[in-house]
Amino acid sequence: MLSVKGLKASVGDEPILKGLDLEVKPGEVHAIMGPNGSGKSTFAHVLSGREGYEVTGGSAELDGEDLFELEPEERARLGLFLAFQYPVELPGVNNMYFLKAALNAIRKSRGEEELDAVSFMRLMKEKLKILHLDDSLLKRPVNFGFSGGEKKRNEIFQMALLEPKLAILDETDSGLDIDALRIVADGVNALRSPERSMIVVTHYQRLLDYIQPDHVHVLAKGRIIRSGGKELALELEEKGYGWIVEGEAA
Template sequence: MANPLLKIEDLHAAVQGKEILRGIDLAVGAGEVHAIMGPNGSGKSTLAGVLAGRDSYEVTAGRVTYAGQDLLEMAPEDRASAGVFLAFQYPVEIPGVGNLYFLRAALNAQRRQRGEEELDAADFLQLAKKRMKLLEMDDTLTRRAVNEGFSGGEKKRNEIFQMAMLEPKLAILDETDSGLDIDALKVVAQGVNALRDAQRAMLVITHYQRLLNYIVPDYVHVLAAGRIVKSGGKELALELEEKGYGWLEPEAAAV
């Protein structure tokens, strides 16, 4: 890949002095879907958080280049405007702020930042209706406060709805499958698949192979103890499903 959309080089990051990421190298090109798998505590969510700009992580070494820019230098909102989107593992409830209002404020903040015209209420609503259909979302969910009182499945659906509205260039899905029953998983996967296109890259972080039956990745990487210990095609996910993560431990230790 000559100019990948996202290029991670020797990335190290720590939380409260404890090193979690210990040298990640990864290149993701436009249009590609990469799955990051790994056992609990391997650093999957830390990687997602560092890319989105969560400030509880301290990057101690390495660099991340996104669309030719130094991603780590950018504020979270600037990353968003530049097309980075993180679907949260635990979406935050914000009582008092309407779901649709929030989304319109976000979308228009991004458009302003990019020098584009803001969407008026009518155009926004039309777009929202279309996207809601894609996620089979109930009208009432969008009228409520952001994620307030949503079930686990509704929250995850709302994340993908936001992604569909914001149309990012790089979508990072952090354990979007966790807490979903199979029907909800299918709907969410269907939404994600509808957003796959040649311009958009996706980083799908998951503990289980199950999600990858529905969102079929181009590449699979295994993260263990803060490093990518194995990379391969979609069949690697199946191998992991069969053998578990245990067989990779020696490789993880050897790196």
């Protein structure tokens, strides 16, 4: 599904990713862990097409399509979804209007009809329930005045609605208390399917107690330095990142 080879990217003159390889197959959940500043968020942003990064080498393909040839909206229509670490507040932009525009853009690219008002509302209600969200949320401006937990749940709610092929969750656990974390994780788990892959970017093992990954990768200094099963996450939790990062350096 996703094939990343030798990916190099910089911000300004500073190289952040220095040759990253990753293969994700349909239905798999990969966790990317690593210390602060290792390039985890950069990786998520580069894949989704955020400005401010320069890809200086390597490739990333989603179902054979070169992601770097595509605009951010084209990547989204192809089935890529980024759950933001810091969801952006959009004052004055109604959440329902936003969701409808997004869903219709993606449906249209799949050759599907736009949803009528009734079917759209039915779909919204169904998805809101998964995230334990109140439908008053639809009437508010996007993320504006939302609590931290509401913002993160709104991200996963969008993911439920847009049904991506590949979802990248960028530090979705940061700033969540344990109850909110459980709701978000349950939401994510409900969306797992044999066709849908996920990349869970996190600093802590905690999230992985709820979202069990198939593979765990350690990212340090812009490269994946160790890959393993979910037991690798537990080992990292116990020993910290120091041993593995220093081991690599030596």
